[in-house]
Amino acid sequence: MLNHEKLSSASLSKLESLIRPAGFFRQKARTIRNFLRYLETSHGGSLRAMFSTPGEKVRRELLALKGLGPETADAILLYAGGKTFFVADAYSRRVLARHDLWKPTATYSEAQQVLHEHLPGSHALFNEFHALLVEAGKRYCKREVPRCEACPLEPFLNHRHVARPDHKGFAFAKPPAVSGVSGRVGPTLKRMELSHHLG
Numbered sequence: 107m108l109n110h111e112k113l114s115s116a117s118l119s120k121l122e123s124l125i126r127p128a129g130f131f132r133q134k135a136r137t138i139r140n141f142l143r144y145l146e147t148s149h150g151g152s153l154r155a156m157f158s159t160p161g162e163k164v165r166r167e168l169l170a171l172k173g174l175g176p177e178t179a180d181a182i183l184l185y186a187g188g189k190t191f192f193v194a195d196a197y198s199r200r201v202l203a204r205h206d207l208w209k210p211t212a213t214y215s216e217a218q219q220v221l222h223e224h225l226p227g228s229h230a231l232f233n234e235f236h237a238l239l240v241e242a243g244k245r246y247c248k249r250e251v252p253r254c255e256a257c258p259l260e261p262f263l264n265h266r267h268v269a270r271p272d273h274k275g276f277a278f279a280k281p282p283a284v285s286g287v288s289g290r291v292g293p294t295l296k297r298m299e300l301s302h303h304l305g
């Protein structure tokens with residue numbers, strides 16, 4: 107089933123049934139259909155042709171598709187296409203915001219821009235670093251109460267802003283004072299990227 111011809115000829119209900127366990131399957135099935143039509147129209151149904159097109163152009167085209175946002179577009183470009191677009195998803199933004207590398211309110215594109223500016227432009231590095239941040243986010247950096255004491259990224263915390271629970275839930279002892287990109291963003295990312303000791 108995982109080829110362009112079979113997927114393109116599948117009915118919407120067939121697509122829905124195939125991805126039902128993923129959740130939001132109705133919306134996702136429509137997005138997949140939109141993508142398949144785009145792939146056929148713009149790249150002759152060939153992923154190879156799509157990924158041999160400049161990444162910025164493909165990204166613009168993907169973002170124009172209904173239902174497809176920047177996180178999905180960048181995941182396609184990075185993981186399937188080997189292009190250097192960091193997936194600055196909620197896990198990545200939460201972990202790195204708690205380490206004061208940007209404001210907790212940083213948007214997807216603001217966070218991605220910081221990462222693109224401070225990491226070497228390597229898709230293999232983007233791939234692994236993003237996967238490690240997701241794993242850290244799932245295992246330790248919970249949305250409500252982070253488990254810093256068990257987390258391998260604890261040495262990278264700015265201890266002036268020690269994470270702790272308080273009576274209202276999770277809070278930093280002192281709100282991060284950094285309002286933008288600080289001079290230590292690059293070195294901190296570099297050290298984190300070299301720290302492969304999860305779990």
Ligand code: SF4
Pocket residue numbers: 201204205242246247248252253254255257258259260261263269
């Ligand atoms: S040390 Fe704490 S704030 Fe940092 S990633 Fe781990 S759980 Fe999150």
